[in-house]
Amino acid sequence: MPHTDTVDEAARIMGICNACRYCEGFCPVFPAMERRFHFAEADLTYLANLCHQCQACYYACQYAPPHEFAVNVPATFAELRRRSWSDHAWPRTLAPLLARNGLWVSLATAASVALALIATALWVDADILFAAHEGPGAFYAVIPHELMVALFGGVFLYVVLAVWLAALGFTRHIGAGAPGPVERGDWMAAISAAATLRHLGGGGDGCTYPGERPANARRVFHHLTAYGFLLCFAATCAGTVYHYLFALEAPYSFASAPVVLGSLGGIGLVVGPAGLLWLRHRADPDPADPGARGMDLAFLVLLLLTSLTGLALLVLRTTPAMGLLLAIHLAIVLALFLTLPYGRFVHAVHRLLALVHDAREARLMKPPAISG
DSSP states (O other), X not given: OOOHHHHHHHHHHHHHHHHHOTTTTTOTHHHHHHTOSSOOHHHHHHHHHHOOOOOHHHXXXXXXXXXXXXXXXXXXXXXXXXXXXXXXXXXXXXXHHHHHHHHHHHHHHXXXXXXXXXXXXXXXXXXXXXXXXXXXXXXXXXXXXXXXXXHHHHHHHHHHHHHHHHHHHHXXXXXTTOSSOOOHHXXXXXXXXXXXXXXXXXXXXXXXXXSSSOBSHHHXXXXXXXXHHHHHHHHHHHHHHHHHTSOOOSSOOTTSHHHHHHHHHHHHHHHHHHHHHHHHHHSOSTTSOGGGHHHHHHHHHHHHHHHHHHHHHHHTTTSTTHHHXXXXXXXXXXXXXXXXXXXXXXXXXXXXXHHHHHHHHHHHOOOOOOOO
């Protein structure tokens, strides 16, 4: 479980915040905090994952450093949140490796798989890799369809299993002693909050990120990243339908659903991650968790590389560069999916579950009265 010092520090800070309550309008963390008198480790893990890291409370707090109380909710919760992801990762032994060396592990994985795919193509026929291919089945002339299905199908099932088991463990952890069952309305409220990123508004004016001045840039770039990812996934699903239901082989026409969805998603996954990397470069380091830098960079860089190589493949798919680009693109996509259960992607799953828990609590509980 998370280190005792981080849990103790989070409990200390929540005790101060619960007495002050100045920041209760910023995000759902503080109303959820007010429903408690005491903060067990499970409560703090829940609150940390409910936090959207808008940092508004840090700049508004009269007890933030250099005050002797040193209240820093965003940094403390970010560290506790990251450690909670490792606690519930499956298999747990893989989580620390990515957390320590996220960027380099991801890039090394991408490079290794790229070499493996290129070697496979060369083993089949060395001339095929650098030849120009056109028409249906052109991609499969370089890398056999059966190999793609076996490789990516196996990885996809593994990722779904790992994320599901991690989510199940997290739900059981924060839901112990919950006031009542989850209802459909709780899920709808949580999905609405997640889909709109409402709580990145910092109380209405936007995140105080990358600095003290509120702005909505982070929210916009998060939207582009999230919906770009979903559009690319939708493009993959559409391609699967085209192949197995309509017996149409890739590459598809520019007006086809897989290409249109993938192009829009790819653009989102260029602008979104690039914007988040730019904001991160300018961000105030004080309310951040330095231990998450490698993990965050790995995820954003892999998303950016995935979209750039995918768009390049779309443009150059009828040229001799197609074979090499295909191998590199598939390798980066594979590396991205292999690292999803152990990187920044996990926060989306855990935060959604924390929002569901918050909606249930808000429906069934009231904040305890504070006696004078």
